[in-house]
Amino acid sequence: MHDQARLSGHGRFVLAALVVLRAAGVGPSASGSPSSISGELDSAGLRELLAAQKGRVVLVNFWATWCVPCREEFPDLVRLQRDLAPRGLRVLGISTDFTGQTAAVESFLTSTKPNFDNYRKKSGDDQAFIETVDRVWGGELPFSVLYGRDGRKVRVFSGRHPYEQYRAEIVKLLSEGNRQTGDARSPRS
Amino acid sequence: MRHRKALLLVFTAAAACLLLAPAAPASALEIGSTAPDFQLTTLDGKPISLADATHTHKAVAVIFIATKCPYSNAYNTRMKDLAAAYEKQGVLFVGINSNKTEPEEEARAHARQHEHTFPIAKDPGNKVADLYDAKRTPEVFLVAPDGKVKYHGRIDDNSEDASKVTSPDLKNALDALLAGKPIQNAQTKAFGCTIKRV
Numbered sequence: 001m002h003d004q005a006r007l008s009g010h011g012r013f014v015l016a017a018l019v020v021l022r023a024a025g026v027g028p029s030a031s032g033s034p035s036s037i038s039g040e041l042d043s044a045g046l047r048e049l050l051a052a053q054k055g056r057v058v059l060v061n062f063w064a065t066w067c068v069p070c071r072e073e074f075p076d077l078v079r080l081q082r083d084l085a086p087r088g089l090r091v092l093g094i095s096t097d098f099t100g101q102t103a104a105v106e107s108f109l110t111s112t113k114p115n116f117d118n119y120r121k122k123s124g125d126d127q128a129f130i131e132t133v134d135r136v137w138g139g140e141l142p143f144s145v146l147y148g149r150d151g152r153k154v155r156v157f158s159g160r161h162p163y164e165q166y167r168a169e170i171v172k173l174l175s176e177g178n179r180q181t182g183d184a185r186s187p188r189s
Numbered sequence: 190m191r192h193r194k195a196l197l198l199v200f201t202a203a204a205a206c207l208l209l210a211p212a213a214p215a216s217a218l219e220i221g222s223t224a225p226d227f228q229l230t231t232l233d234g235k236p237i238s239l240a241d242a243t244h245t246h247k248a249v250a251v252i253f254i255a256t257k258c259p260y261s262n263a264y265n266t267r268m269k270d271l272a273a274a275y276e277k278q279g280v281l282f283v284g285i286n287s288n289k290t291e292p293e294e295e296a297r298a299h300a301r302q303h304e305h306t307f308p309i310a311k312d313p314g315n316k317v318a319d320l321y322d323a324k325r326t327p328e329v330f331l332v333a334p335d336g337k338v339k340y341h342g343r344i345d346d347n348s349e350d351a352s353k354v355t356s357p358d359l360k361n362a363l364d365a366l367l368a369g370k371p372i373q374n375a376q377t378k379a380f381g382c383t384i385k386r387v
Contacts, residue, residue: 066257066259097259098349099349101259123347123349124347124350126346127378127380138378138380139260139383140382141382
């Protein structure tokens with residue numbers, strides 16, 4: 001019998017609440033620290049994670065340890081989370097490293113100590129995952145998607161972009177509400 | 190005055206042409222279009238051209254590959270196995286490395302390390318990648334003896350784990366082409382690293 005099935009009605013409620021709070025970015029990470037992988041995501045998991053963010057502006061960043069521009073951009077994401085989280089931003093990182101690179105991902109997170117949660121893309125499910133992220137995405141990294149408070153995708157960023165550009169887009173969204181979908185492209189890995 | 194009117198007409202016509210010009214296609218190479226010929230030198234120092242290859246083979250699988258891209262590298266064994274399996278059926282696999290960041294010696298060492306026996310060529314100045322509008326590694330263009338593109342896209346649907354592939358798209362396309370049957374899924378989305386152009 002599974003532990004969850006043994007929980008009382010009250011216990012199940014508490015567990016469900018914790019899961020919702022966790023997905024919404026409230027409370028500690030499942031791993032206890034953003035400096036480790038918070039979990040694996042397939043397309044369904046990504047949809048659930050995004051659905052739980054409604055009410056916040058969300059910047060989802062796809063990265064990999066082997067991607068130099070991603071590593072270079074990472075401190076900017078930490079800065080964005082630090083500067084704009086109080087105004088309603090949540091940054092989420094998703095590593096696209098393969099399973100065999102999990103140790104490298106953990107090592108990278110340990111050394112960079114990000115202030116936002118990072119997940120790892122689950123093996124397989126490539127096409128469904130791409131469709132969930134954005135149809136134009138072809139795997140280039142870094143790749144970031146900005147969502148409005150209502151959960152609507154507002155903008156995609158292909159490749160590395162300057163902190164100021166992210167900040168300007170996010171601040172506009174935080175203060176003005178949602179805008180039409182657009183995209184920005186620059187050299188990438 | 191007449192001169193100004195004529196000038197205005199020219200400007201108006203030019204503007205109309207710009208507005209009416211069809212949008213550029215998402216991909217320069219559509220299924221059924223003619224694959225541009227190319228002449229390159231393989232890592233073994235031999236000349237290779239698409240025109241020659243299509244004349245002597247039942248199909249040519251042109252695959253844009255890389256040495257450093259994990260997505261491309263995940264397919265090293267699969268590419269090697271597919272190339273060997275289909276060579277017996279008259280299919281030639283041609284690897285093209287267009288990345289400016291991966292010099293010829295590195296590509297040669299990579300091919301040796303992964304025991305790639307199919308021809309691989311560097312694409313100086315990414316000219317072939319430009320001709321094909323190839324954007325990623327790995328990205329496949331399957332060309333028939335008539336020079337037409339019959340399949341374009343990914344090798345299969347699981348870059349990370351070959352044992353979990355549910356849609357072996359390139360293999361399906363090759364089987365259909367060799368059997369003279371229509372390719373059911375002739376266009377898939379190539380997912381991988383961007384080609385590092387000059």
